[in-house]
Amino acid sequence: MNTSIQRTGIEAYLTGILERSEKLSYYARAKGWGFVMTWAHRIAGLILVLYMFFHIYTLSALYEPAVFASKMKFVDNFVFGFLEWALAVPVIFHALNGARLICYEAFRIRHDALMIRWVFFLGAVYVLTLAHLMFMGNQQVSAGLFWLMVAIASTIASSIVYKKLRHTQNRLLWRLQRVSGAFLLPMVSGHMFFMHLNFQAGHDVDTITARMSGMGIKIVDFVFVILVFFHAGFGLYTIIGDWVEDRRLRAGLSVVASFVMAVFAYAGVRIIFSM
Amino acid sequence: MPQEYDLTLKISRYDPDTRRSWIQDYHLKAGRILRFVDLFRKINDEQDPTLAWRSSCEHGQCGTCGMKINGKPLLTCELLVERAVGLFKTHTFNVEPLTAARVIRDLAVDxxxxxxxxxxxxxxxxxxxxxxxxxxxxxxxxxxxxxxxxxxxxxxxxxxxxxxxxxxxxxxxxxxxxxxxxxxxxxxxxxxxxxxxxxxxxxxxxxxxxxxxxxxxxxxxxxxxxxxxxxxxxxxxxxxxxx
Missing domain, CATH: 1.10.1060.10 (Alpha-helical ferredoxin)
Incomplete structure (x- = not known):
């Protein structure tokens, strides 16, 4: 089954740059770009787990609006702005690459080389659009309408995946990982977009509290937080399972990872319902 | 297209008696259509009879001669020198045993x-x-x-x-x-x-x-x-x- 496709000029140029990295090209030649993508997916996921901890910690300052405002003032500079933008790279890569894997595993889409192209193309479009929004910083959108659209898209995506996988004999948590991934694709990418439509949307304490006070947003955020921490927790569980041979140590580490995720999920839910 | 290549094989060695592992370099000249199993045989004949490796049918049917060449697992009875040079764009090759099983000696796995x-x-x-x-x-x-x-x-x-x-x-x-x-x-x-x-x-x-x-x-x-x-x-x- 040959799924390789011809490279365009620009792709050949970009691949040439990537292949200059001795480590990347070593693994790409030895085990294929799919192998490199899998490791990149895993590393991006770990970065996002760490960021989620930091994000919940930062948001916990919302209990004291003055403290939150001072923290936001501290991060209001080019360096933090750049880091916020750079975070979009692992976010969108993990989301789109996850979608590629679901397409391959559940929907028999075997044009993997083409799918990898789409991951990079759509990822580039996303991060460039986000950069544009961040520079402009003057966009307004109805929060209710925006989140309604995103919630509908997430529900449709996760329902399609659920419907496809529900009768398979895959383990329940394995299936939930795919379903939650499909839900989070529009949700996480929408979340980053929304936060950078204008500066106030993601940084001004009054704007954030006002937005989070609506019951509709609370429900969306609640589902969002639960699925993010489930997805992250199961991701860590699979990494532990892939690396730790000792059954007891594996079980112990899995319990610790689940506990930490549960604590942060609880902290996130508490913030949502205290606004 | 050269008729002969100057190759360096950096081969993973393992001595089960002393449990010592090391990388040993072998320099050899090889024709373009020699296979890697031929290179190992050439090393045994001309340089080092102690190098252990295994093969059986040498026609890509038994799977005995699998090894990692520059990280890529493949059958060494199927890999021609010319193809390896083209594939890895080098004349230096790291040769390691497969990781799917315990190493018995050098390139031979259980x-x-x-x-x-x-x-x-x-x-x-x-x-x-x-x-x-x-x-x-x-x-x-x-x-x-x-x-x-x-x-x-x-x-x-x-x-x-x-x-x-x-x-x-x-x-x-x-x-x-x-x-x-x-x-x-x-x-x-x-x-x-x-x-x-x-x-x-x-x-x-x-x-x-x-x-x-x-x-x-x-x-x-x-x-x-x-x-x-x-x-x-x-x-x-x-x-x-x-x-």
């Missing part, structure tokens, strides 16, 4: 140890379906056979298991494939038993769909395709199947 995972999935028909009423043979339609005949070409060389992202707690792509072959084989009736193994703790939940197995397979079997079929639920048990 294939019996590796085969334990294949034996675990019972790569034979556990419970045979009734034969055709008119004769002793079991008839398989060409269409049914076409769906899995590619997977029957597996020679268990363990190149896929070595390339796989998941190196622990996993049966490995070739063992999973052996199970899938019998799941797709209409002569097999013990489907549920096979599904239990397939979806079990060491089965496909450990596959990360990196497709490295398909990328390195010397027999060009798209192993990831068959594993993905299992993930999408293509092998649902039939009501009449036995345990």
């Amino acid at each position: 294939l019996e140890n590796a085969y334990e995972r294949v034996h675990f999935v019972k790569p034979y028909i556990i419970a045979r379906a009734a034969t055709h009423p008119d004769g002793d043979e079991y008839r398989i339609s060409p269409r049914t056979l076409d769906a899995y005949v590619e997977a029957t070409r597996c020679i268990n060389c363990f190149c896929c298991a070595t390339a796989c992202v998941t190196q622990r707690n996993y049966l490995g792509p070739n063992a999973v494939l052996a199970n899938i072959v019998r799941l797709m084989d209409p002569r097999e009736t013990a489907k549920e038993k096979r599904l239990d193994i397939l979806y079990g703790e060491q089965g496909i939940p450990r596959c990360r769909t990196a497709r490295a197995c398909s990328f390195v397979c010397p027999k060009e079997i798209d192993i990831a395709h068959f594993i993905a079929l299992a993930k999408e639920g293509a092998f649902r048990p039939e009501p009449s199947s036995t345990r």
